[in-house]
Amino acid sequence: MTARSQHRPVPMPVTTERLVLRLFTPDDLDDVYAYQSLDEVARYLLRPPLTRDECARSLAQRAAGTEWTEDGDALVLAVCRAGTPGVVGELVLKLASARGRQAEIGWIFNPSYAGHGYATEAARATASLAFTHLNVHRLFARLDARNTASARICERLGMRHEAHLIENDLDDEGWSDEYVYATLAREWKERGSTT
Numbered sequence: 606m607t608a609r610s611q612h613r614p615v616p617m618p619v620t621t622e623r624l625v626l627r628l629f630t631p632d633d634l635d636d637v638y639a640y641q642s643l644d645e646v647a648r649y650l651l652r653p654p655l656t657r658d659e660c661a662r663s664l665a666q667r668a669a670g671t672e673w674t675e676d677g678d679a680l681v682l683a684v685c686r687a688g689t690p691g692v693v694g695e696l697v698l699k700l701a702s703a704r705g706r707q708a709e710i711g712w713i714f715n716p717s718y719a720g721h722g723y724a725t726e727a728a729r730a731t732a733s734l735a736f737t738h739l740n741v742h743r744l745f746a747r748l749d750a751r752n753t754a755s756a757r758i759c760e761r762l763g764m765r766h767e768a769h770l771i772e773n774d775l776d777d778e779g780w781s782d783e784y785v786y787a788t789l790a791r792e793w794k795e796r797g798s799t800t
């Protein structure tokens with residue numbers, strides 16, 4: 606049974622108590638550039654901050670389709686506060702293996718909106734979407750071991766700290782370690798995690 610054969614159409618938008626998660630549009634460029642261009646946001650993303658052109662290209666790609674059937678397909682959701690215009694961050698759900706129903710989750714938020722639990726709330730809703738609508742069996746996150754804010758989100762979601770990879774990457778500051786967190790569909794269900 607593959608992710609392709611079992612997943613139901615993604616209901617859009619996804620709403621939570623305080624947030625609306627929706628597909629991106631080209632009109633989101635200013636909001637996305639505002640956080641994707643920051644050094645502090647890119648610090649643990651293993652790539653430099655994005656230029657305005659790179660943000661525009663990535664938005665065009667995101668607007669082109671929401672196919673989530675083949676390895677490498679990614680669903681990228683804009684996170685907005687309910688009743689307030691503007692994008693405060695984004696959630697990414699990447700199909701790592703359609704056959705094994707493995708998906709990687711990631712999050713990037715504008716630091717102006719940090720510390721309110723928005724990233725955690727959006728991540729929880731996206732994890733629910735993965736298990737409920739996309740037939741994901743195992744959801745995992747990979748993060749720089751120094752990225753404590755990101756590790757705290759994984760822990761708040763109840764993800765298991767499965768791996769600590771030692772010096773598996775090299776950046777301008779030297780060698781860095783990686784953490785892998787994960788949770789299974791049955792564990793998510795047992796915990797009764799909801800959006």
Ligand SMILES: CC(C)(COP(=O)(O)OP(=O)(O)OC[C@H]1O[C@@H](n2cnc3c(N)ncnc32)[C@H](O)[C@@H]1OP(=O)(O)O)[C@@H](O)C(=O)NCCC(=O)NCCS
Nearest residue numbers: 646649712713714719720721722723724725747748754755
């Ligand atoms: C990772 C990232 C999204 C975390 O942002 P964040 O603001 O810490 O996360 P949240 O929005 O979930 O906020 C959590 C904080 O809000 C607090 N909070 C306040 N009100 C809250 C509420 N109503 N509900 C939940 N938490 C709340 C929590 O206690 C927590 O505080 P703590 O960090 O002191 O534990 C952000 O740092 C980021 O975008 N970094 C750059 C990109 C990046 O590295 N992405 C990850 C790649 S793996």
